[in-house]
Amino acid sequence: MGSKLKNVLIGVVKTRRDLEMILRERAYRMPVEAAPKRAPRYIAFYQPSSVKEKGGLIKVHPAGFDGTIRYWAPIKEKTKLPRVAIVPDEPDHPKAQESYWLIKLGPIRKLPRPIANKRRMRVVFGFTTLQKLKNSREVKDLFDVPPLEEITEELLKDMRLPYRRQFIVRLSAKKRYRLDFALIRKRIAVAVECDGKKSHGRPEQKIKDAQKDADLRNMGWSVVRLKEKQILTDLKSCRKKLLGVMVRV
Template sequence: MRDPGDWRILQQNGWYRIPVSSVNKWLKNKWPPQWIAFYHTRVFGPDKYTIQYYAKVKRIRETTRGKLFPREPENQKTSLRYYKISVEELQKLPRPIVSRRMRRIIFIPTTYERFNLAEEINDLYEGNSLEELIWRELKKHGIPAEREELIRGKSGNYFLDFAIYCHTGKLDVETDGDAWHSTKKRIASDDIRDNELETLGWRVLRFNSKQILDSMEDYCLPAITMNIKKLGGVKE
């Protein structure tokens, strides 16, 4: 939620809008939602970088901006297509779901169970089994990491599995499922990605499924903590 005007519409009229192009780009097979929650950005002052409100979706229909805002003078955006999401009454969480860092968030598809259990934004992300193992271990050992951190590079956008910000550098921890990352094409793609991230100041650690499943305590965690130490410790 970036616009207080959109927030007023949601509170007073019970609907929210998402561009059809954004759904096609970011949500793909995660659409349509049964519930929707709202992340407040910095324009919301004391409520910034938190999720405090959510609602059950009543209906979704595709329409144009011109029909959503009939009093708005016609302009180049008038014909843009949106999903109008009508919701039931807004509900407030007993405690906010907070973001530790001032990060930009686009969409986070999640489950109702995860949403109810989440203490912070990163708890909402639903990764594969290897990512979930790493996440549980990082939390258990008090290592703050950002999941699915969006980094923009020359060759495209990259979503990091786990971004750890340190005093003298940045650490990217990646989980490589053997079937996904073992092809020549994928290896070449990973090399390009890693080279670009390193150019942007990231140190990349990759762990395969065997290392994560068999050597988490003996290899993966020591490698992560050693690199954090070399980078001056975690930057809170």
């Protein structure tokens, strides 16, 4: 019965330091504001693709940080602390005084085979079952998420609109955005975002989406957001929306 409960949290590990903290200290830190309301029993760790750009040409992926889930562990306890108490050698960090959960872990376990993110899904804190964690080969199989990007991609192909998927737009040396799709022609740059109900329905995500849209528009991009229900039940309106923005720009 327990294997069918969604009691496994997928956490994100962005740095080698955090990975070493997990493997050596059996501990994981998570911002309180980003943490789910319900308590998980287990946690698995997604290591996103880490990209370093040199001259905008060379991309280096440190070992292990290649968009996979390799490790998981049972959760023993958690304590709320300011970030500086967990990472004391970064007292001047912008989030030094923000609240984090310090999660103490049981034995760290390695999956028989890594779970790959072949579709480049955006992974945020989400729940899955222990059964799915042990048997899935792709990240998309962990969640009950409709294939919104796949449906949209087929629509773009049908419309014969040239596109680039998971396109990176860099605002500065430290800030960048990843677009679900970019439609780029002469004098035309359109960002197409597929908004899942779960991932984009939260108030904090809506704020981030609005900021992203504003930043992109300031750079000369047009932005089209296609909602989950629209993609699943009304592709005709999606087509109309895309054609409308292509004509305007």
